Amino acid sequence: MQPFPRALACAVTAALAFAPLHAQDAPAAATSAGVPAAAASAPDPVDLDDVRNFSRVYEVIRQAYVEPVDNKTLMKAAISGMLSGLDPHSEYLDKQGLEQLSEDTTGQYSGLGIEVLEVDGALRIIAPIDDTPAARAGIKPGDTIVKIDGKAVDPENVDDMFRRLRGDPGSKITLTILHEKSDKPIDMHLVRERISVTSVKLRELQPGYAYIRISQFQEDTAGDLEKKFAAYVAKHGQPKGVVLDLRSNPGGLLTSAVATSDDFLDAGGIVSTRGRLADSNLKFTAHPGDLLDGAPMVLLVDNGTASAAEIVAGALKDNRRALIVGRRTFGKGVVQTVLPLDADHAVKLTTARYYTPNGTSIQAEGIKPDIALADLTVNPADNGPELINSEADLKHHLANENTASGQDIDNDGSAENAKLATEDYALAQALNILKGLALGHPASAAK
Numbered sequence: 001m002q003p004f005p006r007a008l009a010c011a012v013t014a015a016l017a018f019a020p021l022h023a024q025d026a027p028a029a030a031t032s033a034g035v036p037a038a039a040a041s042a043p044d045p046v047d048l049d050d051v052r053n054f055s056r057v058y059e060v061i062r063q064a065y066v067e068p069v070d071n072k073t074l075m076k077a078a079i080s081g082m083l084s085g086l087d088p089h090s091e092y093l094d095k096q097g098l099e100q101l102s103e104d105t106t107g108q109y110s111g112l113g114i115e116v117l118e119v120d121g122a123l124r125i126i127a128p129i130d131d132t133p134a135a136r137a138g139i140k141p142g143d144t145i146v147k148i149d150g151k152a153v154d155p156e157n158v159d160d161m162f163r164r165l166r167g168d169p170g171s172k173i174t175l176t177i178l179h180e181k182s183d184k185p186i187d188m189h190l191v192r193e194r195i196s197v198t199s200v201k202l203r204e205l206q207p208g209y210a211y212i213r214i215s216q217f218q219e220d221t222a223g224d225l226e227k228k229f230a231a232y233v234a235k236h237g238q239p240k241g242v243v244l245d246l247r248s249n250p251g252g253l254l255t256s257a258v259a260t261s262d263d264f265l266d267a268g269g270i271v272s273t274r275g276r277l278a279d280s281n282l283k284f285t286a287h288p289g290d291l292l293d294g295a296p297m298v299l300l301v302d303n304g305t306a307s308a309a310e311i312v313a314g315a316l317k318d319n320r321r322a323l324i325v326g327r328r329t330f331g332k333g334v335v336q337t338v339l340p341l342d343a344d345h346a347v348k349l350t351t352a353r354y355y356t357p358n359g360t361s362i363q364a365e366g367i368k369p370d371i372a373l374a375d376l377t378v379n380p381a382d383n384g385p386e387l388i389n390s391e392a393d394l395k396h397h398l399a400n401e402n403t404a405s406g407q408d409i410d411n412d413g414s415a416e417n418a419k420l421a422t423e424d425y426a427l428a429q430a431l432n433i434l435k436g437l438a439l440g441h442p443a444s445a446a447k
Contacts, residue, residue: 054078080159087350088117089336095344100166105253107197107218111166112173112190114139115250115306121155122146123162126330127248127304129197130215133190141248141304141330142180149174169194199252202228205431206416208240208438214260217252217308222259229291240441241296241434243427244316247326251307254335254354258284261315264297266290268319268357271311273335275352280335286319296437297322298430301369306330313367314356323437324369325430333363373429378421 058078061069076092083090093101103109113132117124123145128134145153145161153161167173171192178185199221201213210232214221232239244264251257254271261270265286272283299322301313310329316322335352355361391397421428 083347083349087334088119089332089334090347090349093338093346093348098344098346101338105219107199107216108195109166110169110194111192112175113193113195113197114165115304116145116162116165118158118162121153121158123153123158125304126306127250129195129250130201130213130248132195132197133193137188137190139175139177139188140179141302144178145175146178146185147174147176150176167192198224200224200228202232204232204236205243205420205427206413207236209431209434210236210239210242211245211427212242213245214249214309216249217256217260217312219253219256221252221256222263225260225263226291238293239295241298241438242292243298243300243430243434244322245300245427246305246309246313247300247302247426248304249306249309250304251309251332254308254311257308257311261312262286262289263291264316264321265319266294268315270315270357271354272357272359273352273354275335277351280337280352286315294441296434296441298434298437299324300426300430301326301329301367302375302426303327303330303366305367307332310362310367311354311356314360314362317367317370318357318360323371323433324367325371325433326369326373326426327375328368329362329366331362331364331366333361333365371433373426376425378425378428380418380422 058074061074062071076094079092083092091097100109112134113129114134115126115129117126125134125139125141125143125145127141128139147153148161148164151157151161164173169192173190173192175188175190176185177188197215197218199214199216199218201215202225203211205211210229212225212229214225258270266288268286270284270286272281274281297316299313299316301309301324305313305326306329310332313324313329317324333354334350335354336348337351338346338348340346353361353363356367388394417428417432420431
């Protein structure tokens, strides 16, 4: 998914009405103009000399810039610069920006399927979205876009270059990508598509063990999870354990992340937010009812797990509901609120930090896994055939009187484990850990 430059965010409209957002939602107290009432009592008056300097610079640009610049363009640039100087997530949204924000939260838009953040004038990939052109091309979290269609990305054109990522379905684009920990950029030729992201996928890993993949937190994510899990239980029965995969999940709506966390918790805190405005200070807690009936969970994360996805990871970790496995998460622990200016314009402003149930801020630090896994791939070893693997291969061996006739005693599950490990090393490790947790769980042991 392509968010706006400097955005991995979430927000809500004023007057506590949730609006379509990008990474988290937080209510905002507002006047009829959409401006927080608390702002009117700011104790720091504007210095008139600063106002005069602004006016002088404005006029100098109008009179001396190499090309004519209209007032509307200059004012928009001034507002955008004022916001971008605060942090990487605050920004000015025009009508097009608000429409794109709405598209992102429904999971339907036209583009490449990547979450992008502007970092020091460059476009950094937060995460590719599953089953999109970016994911199929091999773009990874931490990659940097250095060129688009042969034109270098720099601080002067980064906003325009970002807008190029979207386009009509079927149109072509070439991204020059620098992979994380690589010094050699490569060209990737992609075709834009109409992206329709299904945020929840659920399947059986092995008998008794389920795999839940959430690619982002949209408006319908929690409801879709509950519906698909009910269908899974009807077909396979209640699982002994679940692997929840939030790798490369760039976030989404805070309300959706809270509801998803609540699906796996019987009680306890989920997340709290703290800011200068009274309505920025919120606390969310779980309600009784755990979809898994307490069965063990392993939660997979990586450096592309961000924002709302980190809220879920923090809630499940602090409540000792899941074992976190993988790599340190991205570390976006701030909340943005959309403050409308009029029907077609708004300011998305960082108004609060969020905290895990234990009161921990993950801002710029992320969540460290309980069990760390390097980003590795596994290749099968080249082993020659072995004539004797066990007692059963010896001539004249005594048969086991309890072994059914024709049973394949060599099918011990190692082949399936090897296949999964070569496809997804981290997932194979997570499944092995989950099986160990299930052995000590009374409900699982009884099955």
